[in-house]
Amino acid sequence: MTISRLTLFLVLLYIFIDSSNSEETCTPYGHERYSSFINIGNNYYNIPHDNKTNWFKAREICQSMGADLATITDDGQLTAISNHLMSLGYGANDWFWTAGNDLAEDNNFHWVSNGERMTFTKWSAGQPFGGEIEDCVHLWLREGQFKMNDWICKGGNAYYICQAPIPKTVCVW
Ligand SMILES: [Ca+2]
Ligand SMILES: [Ca+2]
Numbered sequence: 001m002t003i004s005r006l007t008l009f010l011v012l013l014y015i016f017i018d019s020s021n022s023e024e025t026c027t028p029y030g031h032e033r034y035s036s037f038i039n040i041g042n043n044y045y046n047i048p049h050d051n052k053t054n055w056f057k058a059r060e061i062c063q064s065m066g067a068d069l070a071t072i073t074d075d076g077q078l079t080a081i082s083n084h085l086m087s088l089g090y091g092a093n094d095w096f097w098t099a100g101n102d103l104a105e106d107n108n109f110h111w112v113s114n115g116e117r118m119t120f121t122k123w124s125a126g127q128p129f130g131g132e133i134e135d136c137v138h139l140w141l142r143e144g145q146f147k148m149n150d151w152i153c154k155g156g157n158a159y160y161i162c163q164a165p166i167p168k169t170v171c172v173w
Pocket of ligand 1: 135150
């Protein structure tokens with residue numbers, strides 16, 4: 001009896017591992033591939049390298065992963081993200097959306113992910129300077145580090161940083 005239970009356990013374990021690794025589980029939903037959130041600093045991020053879009057669409061994509069645009073609340077986290085992006089070869093022309101915005105009230109920046117005010121900011125020189133035209137915050141490489149800039153939410157296409165509370169792997173298009 002013990003052996004047959006062990007066999008049953010191993011079979012179920014095999015099925016579980018097989019289904020979690022199989023590419024087939026992505027297919028029924030029309031997704032193309034798996035993509036993992038990786039640990040950077042104290043959080044988990046997914047930074048698609050093959051897609052640029054506007055801020056709203058970027059948020060939709062992050063939310064479809066059970067995540068949201070990145071909420072960067074201290075200098076250590078920004079530095080970790082910045083170092084990661086630079087290690088991948090991203091430079092001055094690669095911009096990355098975050099959850100930061102002043103859509104509701106000009107020059108009063110909040111994180112759309114949790115509704116909290118942006119108490120930590122690290123603007124690049126001369127920013128924010130977008131008034132009512134530039135309301136969404138992205139990172140760009142300025143003065144040797146990825147820093148913040150307000151930019152046109154719907155007019156501009158950029159990469160985006162999705163953040164999840166736990167490590168996970170998701171199906172993406
Ligand atoms: Ca603004
Ligand atoms: Ca700006």
